[in-house]
Amino acid sequence: MEVHAHSHTARKKWTHYFWEFLMLFLAVFCGFLAEYQLEHKIERDREEKFIQTFIEDLKTDTAAIRQNILFRQNKMKAMDSLTLLLNSQQIKGHENDLYYLGRTFVRGVRFQSNDRTITQLKNSGSLRLIRNEQAADSMISYQKLVEYIYYNQEDDRIERREADPLLSHIFYPSVFDKMVSIDGINRPVDNPPLRSYDKNLHFDLAYYVHQLKGSNFMIEVRLKLLNEKAKNTIEFLKKEYHLK
Incomplete structure (x- = not known):
């Protein structure tokens, strides 16, 4: 019977296993690093996009x-x-002015901020993407000032509605009806009489006008502050994010 000699495989040195492990580790690490860098770039791009749309807002x-x-x-x-x-x-001889001024002072125009970016950031939980703390703070503080103006506008709306009963006592609604058109409020064509010449009603109305003047003044002041804040924030964000 023929006997075959067993072949012996030479044992690998420990350095061989070390280099195999090192190469595997480096491959995994580099893959992780590449994925991390990609995610980081995606988040940076999203952050810059949010900043750009906020500037447009x-x-x-x-x-x-x-x-x-x-x-x-x-x-x-x-x-x-x-x-x-x-x-x-x-009063007498100024009914035309009184009708026009009485009808227009209860009109209002509501400022509505374009909050698409802020709303999207809040609803999607993406505020964390704004890594620049000063940028995030400027966005939040701007929105806070907008909310203050909304509160003032609501007070203004309530005060205007509270004056309605007095207007109905002092002025004829039929005259008001003729003054309203698709283009807005027009003066009466003549000098129509008032429904009431009671000076006590006139003084009551003057008080409501006084109240509205205060609300109107506060809203105007805060709108001017908001306008300055918007312009300063635009310049700041453009500089921080190197935007044109």
């Missing part, structure tokens, strides 16, 4: 703010004129 806001400030400045002048007529009892 601010630009939209500044245009709306300017229009609202102009409306409130004109309204303040109208309320000053109405207060003067009521308090000085310059």
Whole structure:
């Protein structure tokens, strides 16, 4: 019977296993590092996109703010004129002015911030993507000021509605009805009489006008602050994120 000699495989040195382990470790680590870098880049891109859309929102806001400030400045002048007529009892011969001013002072224009980016960040839990703390703080503080203005606007709305009963006692609704058109509020074509010439009702209305002037003034002040904050925030974010 033929006998075959067993072949013996040479034992590998420990350094061989070490290098195998090291190469495997490096392959896994590099894969992890590449994935981490990719995720990090995706988050950076998303952060920059949010900043860009927030800047666009601010630009939209500044245009709306300017229009609202102009409306409130004109309204303040109208309320000053109405207060003067009521308090000085310059009624007879000024019915045309009283009808026009009485109908327009209860009108309002609500400022509505373009909050698409802030809403998306909150609803998706993506505020964490804004890693720049100053940028995040500027966005949050801007939104806080917007909310204060909303509170003031709600007070303004309530005060305007509280004046409605007095208007119905002083003015004829049929005249008001003819003054309203698709283009807004028009002056009466003539000098229609008031429903009431009771000076006590006139003084009561003057008080409501006074209250509204305070709300109108506060909203205008805060809108101006918001406008400055919007412009400063735009410049700051452009500089921080190297945007044009």
